[in-house]
Amino acid sequence: MTTFEQVFGQAPEVSASAPGRVNLLGEHTDYQGGFVLPTAIPQRATVGLRRNGTDTHVLYSANLDRTLHVPVGEVGExxxxxxxxxxxxSGVTEGLNVHVTSEVPSGGLSSSAALEVATLRALRELYGLDLDNVALALRGVQVEHEFVGVQCGVMDQLASSLADTRTMLLIDTRSLERRAVPFPAGAEVLVMDSGVPRRLAESGYNERRAQVEAAAELLGVPQLRDVTDIAAVETLPSPLRERARHVVSENTRVLAGLEADAATFGQLMNATHASLRDDYEVSHPQVDELVALLQAQADVFGARITGAGFGGAVVALVREGTAVAVGEAVVVQYGTLGKVVVP
Structure with missing residues (x-):
């Protein structure tokens, strides 16, 4: 890919990167104060910055080989x-040359959060911003809300800012308390791209968030995190009943997964996929096909769609040492759309 020096004729003043993430359990709970269990993936987004002495930002994406010129203070497209x-x-009042490159596939692996966190890390270094890693992640969430138009929760940016590839990161998205959790013994993670593209702002993501907020209001609780008896959601009208059932049951699955062995953890992942498919309705027929192929493999403990849904990536927990072989076998069965992302 074209480098910063090739595009702008000089080296960047600062450069920073951040990883994508894959979520093992805890999908669509983070905007209802719930629990999530992501881990970082090896692929990263990298951002280089240099002041250009003008009142215009020059933004270059190496992946797209595309340059945008945006006046300082404006948003652009x-x-x-x-x-x-x-x-x-971040209060930038001068023009910057910005070079972006990313190894993180789009669709379910937080490519946008990785880009935001990498950009904010570079800005923190360039301007000496007083941002710790949590505050930096929350600023990334604000970017999604105010500039991108996606009313996301806090998981993706927190995972990109705080998680590593060696452990899972349990996050209480209400208190922001977090701790590292080991992977189940004898298991490793396989991530595959379904080849089905999606864009959150054009999907039902914001609609789902509005539905669970409405469900919480009808149940008289601040958030569905506060529902302790899942039977309570059965009093709701459809589709609020199904949406709330997913969130409440998913929180239970995350907590059950903290001490689970690989087989039990895999069963929880399978249950999450069924819930996302049937109650939350954010899956896709081709994604369901890929998940079913993975679940049928002898060395797979469990598999599910990951991320916001409507296409994108799937994640599987597989027997240690088998991820490459399982991924290659399933790609053959699934066809040309699919590809292995991790490992």
Missing amino acids: DFAPYLTGCLNL
């Missing part, structure tokens, strides 16, 4: 809002 949102919220 295409991929610009992910970057200009970070610049504007």
Whole structure:
């Protein structure tokens, strides 16, 4: 890919990167104060910055081989809002040359959060911003809300800012308390791209968030995190009943997974996929096909769609040492759309 020096004729003043993430359990709970269990993936987004002495930001995406020119203080279009949102919220008043490259596939692996966190890390270094890693992640969430138009929760940016590839990160998205959790013994993670594209702002993501907020209001609780008896959701009208059932049961699955062995953890993942498919309705027929192929493999403990849904990636927990072989076998069965992302 084209480097910063090739595009701008000089080296960047600062450069920073951040990883994508895959979520093992705890999907669509983070905007209801719930529990999540992501881990970082090896693929990263990298952002280089250099002041250009003008009143215009020059934004270059090496992946797209595309350059955008956005006046300081404005937002721009295409991929610009992910970057200009970070610049504007950080008080940047001078033009910057910005070079972006990313190894994180789009669709379920938090490519946008990785881009935001990498940009904010670079800005923190360039301007000496007083942002710890949690505050930095929360600024990334603000970018999504105010500039991108996705009313996301806090998981993706927190995972990109705080998680590593060696453990899972349990996050209480209400208190922001977190702790590292080991992977189940004898298991490893396989991530595959279904080849089905999706864009959150054009999907039902914001609609789902509005539905669970309405469900919480009808149940008289601040958030569905506060529902302790899942039977309570059965009093709700459809589809609020199904949406709330997913969130409440998913929180239970995350907590059950903390001490689970690999087989039990895999069963929880399978149950999450069924809940996302049937109650939350954020899956896709081709994604369901890929998940079913993975679940049928002898060395797979469990598999599910990951991320916000409507396409994108799937994650499987597999017997240690078998991820490459399982992924290659399933790609053959699934066809040309699928590909192994991790390992």
